[in-house]
Amino acid sequence: MATVSILIPGRRADYLGRALISAQRQTFGDVEILVGDETPDAALQPIVDRLDDARIRYIRHSPDDALRIDEVLWARASGRYVKWLGDSDMLMPESVERLVDAFRRAPDSVLAFHGRVFVDANDSVVDTPRSLMKVNELGLVGRDLLVREMVGELRNFVGETSNVMVDRQRASADDIFAYRGFKLDGLGDVGMYLNLAERAPLIAVGGYWSMSRRDASERARRLQTYESAAIYEWELFVRGEAASGRLTGAALAEAAARLQRVYSARKGDFPELARLLDNLGELTTVAAPELFDTERFRSGYASARAAVAARTSQAALGVSSNGHAAATIAPRDTDRLTAVTAKPVRLVCATRVSQERFMTDTALGRSLSAHRYEQAPELLLYANNSTGLPTLYNAAIEQSASHPAILVFVHDDVSIVDFFWAERVQEALRHFDVVGLAGNRRRLPRQPAWAFGTPDFKWDDAAYLSGSVGHGNGFPSQVSRFGPAGVECKLLDGLMLIADSERLVQAGVRFDEQFAFHFYDVDFCRQAESKGLRMGTWPISVVHESGGAFGSAAWRAGYERYLRKYGE
Numbered sequence: 001m002a003t004v005s006i007l008i009p010g011r012r013a014d015y016l017g018r019a020l021i022s023a024q025r026q027t028f029g030d031v032e033i034l035v036g037d038e039t040p041d042a043a044l045q046p047i048v049d050r051l052d053d054a055r056i057r058y059i060r061h062s063p064d065d066a067l068r069i070d071e072v073l074w075a076r077a078s079g080r081y082v083k084w085l086g087d088s089d090m091l092m093p094e095s096v097e098r099l100v101d102a103f104r105r106a107p108d109s110v111l112a113f114h115g116r117v118f119v120d121a122n123d124s125v126v127d128t129p130r131s132l133m134k135v136n137e138l139g140l141v142g143r144d145l146l147v148r149e150m151v152g153e154l155r156n157f158v159g160e161t162s163n164v165m166v167d168r169q170r171a172s173a174d175d176i177f178a179y180r181g182f183k184l185d186g187l188g189d190v191g192m193y194l195n196l197a198e199r200a201p202l203i204a205v206g207g208y209w210s211m212s213r214r215d216a217s218e219r220a221r222r223l224q225t226y227e228s229a230a231i232y233e234w235e236l237f238v239r240g241e242a243a244s245g246r247l248t249g250a251a252l253a254e255a256a257a258r259l260q261r262v263y264s265a266r267k268g269d270f271p272e273l274a275r276l277l278d279n280l281g282e283l284t285t286v287a288a289p290e291l292f293d294t295e296r297f298r299s300g301y302a303s304a305r306a307a308v309a310a311r312t313s314q315a316a317l318g319v320s321s322n323g324h325a326a327a328t329i330a331p332r333d334t335d336r337l338t339a340v341t342a343k344p345v346r347l348v349c350a351t352r353v354s355q356e357r358f359m360t361d362t363a364l365g366r367s368l369s370a371h372r373y374e375q376a377p378e379l380l381l382y383a384n385n386s387t388g389l390p391t392l393y394n395a396a397i398e399q400s401a402s403h404p405a406i407l408v409f410v411h412d413d414v415s416i417v418d419f420f421w422a423e424r425v426q427e428a429l430r431h432f433d434v435v436g437l438a439g440n441r442r443r444l445p446r447q448p449a450w451a452f453g454t455p456d457f458k459w460d461d462a463a464y465l466s467g468s469v470g471h472g473n474g475f476p477s478q479v480s481r482f483g484p485a486g487v488e489c490k491l492l493d494g495l496m497l498i499a500d501s502e503r504l505v506q507a508g509v510r511f512d513e514q515f516a517f518h519f520y521d522v523d524f525c526r527q528a529e530s531k532g533l534r535m536g537t538w539p540i541s542v543v544h545e546s547g548g549a550f551g552s553a554a555w556r557a558g559y560e561r562y563l564r565k566y567g568e
Contacts, residue, residue, distance in 0.1 A: 002032040002055075004096055005079035005168070008087055009069045010037045010044045015088035015213060017047050018123070022090040024053060028097035031083075034076055036061050036069040040356065070188075071177055074168075082168045084161035088213040089116075090123075091162070095209040099165040102138055102203045109140070110171055110196040112203035113164040116210040126214060132157070133206030140201035146194055147246045152255050154234045154262065158202070161189045162210050171196060180240050180292065182301075185308055186229030190237060226312070228270040232304050235259055235276060235297075238283065243292040256283040271398045272307035275300045299391075299513050306387055306395035310380050343500070345377040345422050346405035348396040351412040355383040358412070363473070363545050367415040377422060378405065388516030389494075390524075397510060400501035407504070409497040411546070417470070418541035425498055428538035433507075434499045434528050436492030438467035438482050439537045443490040443526070446568045448559060450491035450522060451482065467537035469495070469544050476543045485539040492535055494521025495544055499533075507531040512565075518558035523565070 006023045010016055016035075023033050033053070037044040038061040048058045059076060061069045074082065081103065083096055095114065102112040118127040133139050141158075150157060158164070166176070178184060179191035193202060238255045241247040247255060263277040279296045286294060347368075351358055358381060359365035368379070380399075382392045393409050400407060406425060410416075418424060428435040440450045441464045447453065453460035465483040470476030504510075509531050512523045528535055562568075 002079045003030040004028065004032075004081045004083055004100065004165070005077035006031055006033045006083045006085055006096070007070075007073040007077060008033065008035045008085045009073060010035050010087045011039065011069075012087060013039070013043045013047060014215075016044055017051075018090055019085055019087055020047070020051055020056065022092075023085060024051070024055070025093050026091065026096045027093050028100055031055060031096060032057065032077075032079060034059060034073050036073045038069045068177070071173060074173055074176060077168060080167065080169060082166045084164060084166075086160065086162045086212070088215060089160070089162040090119075090211045090213075092209045092211070096165070098205050098207070098209055102205050103165070103167060105138060106140065106201075106203045108200045109203045110167045110199045111164055111193065112205055113158050114205040114207060114209040116159055116163050116212045117208050118214050119211045121213075121215055123211070125211075128208065129159075131206065131208065132204045135207040137206040139204040139206075141197070141204050142201045143194070143197035144246070146197050146202075147241050148251060150190065150193070151234070151237045151241050152247060152251045154255070154258050156187070156190050158189070158193055160212055161192070162212060164189075164192075166192075166196065170199065179236060182236060184229075184233055184236075185305065186226045186231070187233040187237070190233075194237065194241075226308060228266075228272060228304065228311070229308050231262055231266055231270070232273060232276055232301070234262075235280075236301065239291040239297065242283070242288050243290070245288065248288065252288075253284055256280055259283075268402075270307070271401050272304040272395065275303060275398070302387060302391045302513070303395050303398070306382065306392045307399060309382050309385075309387075310392070310395055310399060343502075344375070344405050345408060345425055346380055346396075346400070346501075347377055347408045347410055348380045348393060349410055349412050350382040350385040350387070350389055350392050352385060353383065353412075355381060358383060362412040363415040363543070364410060364412045367417060371416070371419070371421075373422065375422075377408075388513060388520075390511030390513040390515060390520045393511045393520075394513065397501060397504050401505050404501050407499055407501050409494070411495050411544075413545040414495055415543040415545075416540070417476075417543055421540050421542075424538060424540045428498060428536075428540075429500055431486070431534075431538070432488070432536040433503050433533035434492065434497065434525070434535040435538050436467065436489070436494075436498070436535070437485075437496050437537060437540055437542060438465075438469050438480075439489035439492040439535070440464050441466060441487060441489050446563065447491075447522070450493050450525075467493075468539065469493070470542060471545075472543055473545055485537045488534060488536045489525075490529065490535070491522050491525045492537070494524075496540070496542065497521065497524070498538075503533065507533055509533065514561055514565075515558055516554075518555045519562040523562060526566070 033056045035048050036059045042060060045058055048056055061072055099112045115131045117125050120126050175195040176192050184191045242252050260280055263273045267273040279300050282294055349364055351362055353361050359369050380396055444453050446455050448455050466487050466489055467485045468481045471478045509528050511520050515523055
């Protein structure tokens with residue numbers, strides 16, 4: 001068993017060879033080097049194989065693994081100490097030796113760190129931050145200092161995880177990858193420092209013993225993925241430390257002011273920050289012990305995380321080389337047709353499976369892969385999801401404020417079997433503002449679903465029902481014809497809901513996030529009606545694999561919330 005495990009979460013091949021060589025050349029030789037590969041095509045394995053070093057272990061990360069690559073490596077490590085190393089960063093030869101020595105000199109600590117310089121693509125130094133300690137000096141950094149100067153100033157002065165070493169025997173996965181029960185997407189390093197400083201002060205080692213890469217393509221990737229999380233997670237820390245009584249008075253007010261400036265400056269890039277900005281007043285008006293648990297913050301934070309998840313998994317459906325031209329539909333309203341068709345069709349879907357398995361393991365994915373398009377629709381996919389649909393759908397609406405689209409909110413167990421479904425979507429929006437496949441032309445008190453007229457699940461009179469939906473797996477074993485399509489409705493089935501994003505944004509219509517998986521659709525319809533939007537059904541052929549979960553405990557809880565909201 002090695003004394004030190006050097007963990008390299010691998011996401012790109014560009015600089016991995018340099019990172020590995022720097023790990024191999026450590027003056028402290030008792031190390032193992034674990035490389036986790038989460039590239040879609042195992043692109044890192046040839047780089048590892050070429051080095052032919054028994055100390056290096058290659059770990060292929062499965063897309064279906066519930067753990068993130070960092071967590072997998074942590075679980076596989078065998079060393080007493082864990083040294084992180086970014087796949088584009090490098091260690092100076094004495095990095096590991098200096099940090100191990102620091103633990104020997106301060107054995108009560110759980111984390112040690114040293115300084116780093118920044119290098120460019122050619123390994124040339126482009127920035128040298130101010131060092132906390134001189135070479136050969138050690139210092140202890142207590143948690144109060146972290147709260148005051150890191151959290152209070154929104155400034156990570158310790159640096160990235162490539163600078164640190166952790167005593168694995170005295171730290172848990174929860175210490176490394178979460179903060180007060182929240183998974184972290186952008187500031188996991190800061191969360192780790194705060195957590196481990198609860199046990200003992202951190203050890204600051206003087207000198208610059210690693211190199212952190214500044215790369216334009218990596219910067220662009222972060223902007224498209226986790227840059228937003230690296231902003232709003234500061235508020236998580238501010239609220240958490242304020243609730244525990246460590247960040248108070250003027251320091252809390254200054255942290256709130258800093259967050260306001262950052263949110264205001266970046267909300268144009270990341271619309272999800274606007275909602276958090278609106279709630280910042282709580283930091284100075286709500287009692288400190290309640291700051292971490294207010295409903296407005298929890299809801300805004302969940303929405304922001306959903307927006308990040310959508311941004312990281314968004315992909316366009318590929319067009320096959322044998323794609324055919326779309327059918328032409330004669331316009332009934334030329335002006336409106338032009339306005340609608342100028343926008344892309346964007347499917348919005350949440351699924352429990354991974355992004356890689358979506359196209360093969362879900363009804364929606366399989367059906368989409370069979371279609372050929374002249375202009376491919378976009379797919380906004382929330383993979384590996386357990387978040388309520390309204391939170392995700394609202395994130396999609398917020399994102400569309402800067403990137404308008406025809407939004408198609410659809411379940412992953414729906415097969416779209418209509419060859420001309422994209423054209424049908426466009427056609428439907430020339431008649432209605434919100435479109436579904438099945439619905440009810442009236443709404444009754446205490447109605448438990450769009451199709452049932454009474455709380456004991458009796459079907460409403462057929463004269464009021466509209467639309468058709470197939471049932472089965474792929475090919476319909478049954479087609480339910482509820483009534484004629486193309487008629488105005490009061491309620492729509494949530495298996496597929498279609499709307500022009502600009503109409504939703506303009507009317508201020510959103511999904512109510514208290515209805516996680518049940519009643520979000522009927523509530524949405526009531527909100528749309530109250531804002532003057534016209535709703536109706538349209539004939540689009542689909543096959544639905546699920547019949548719903550009426551009567552389950554989660555359904556009944558949603559029904560009670562729905563009745564309370566509308567006083568029924």
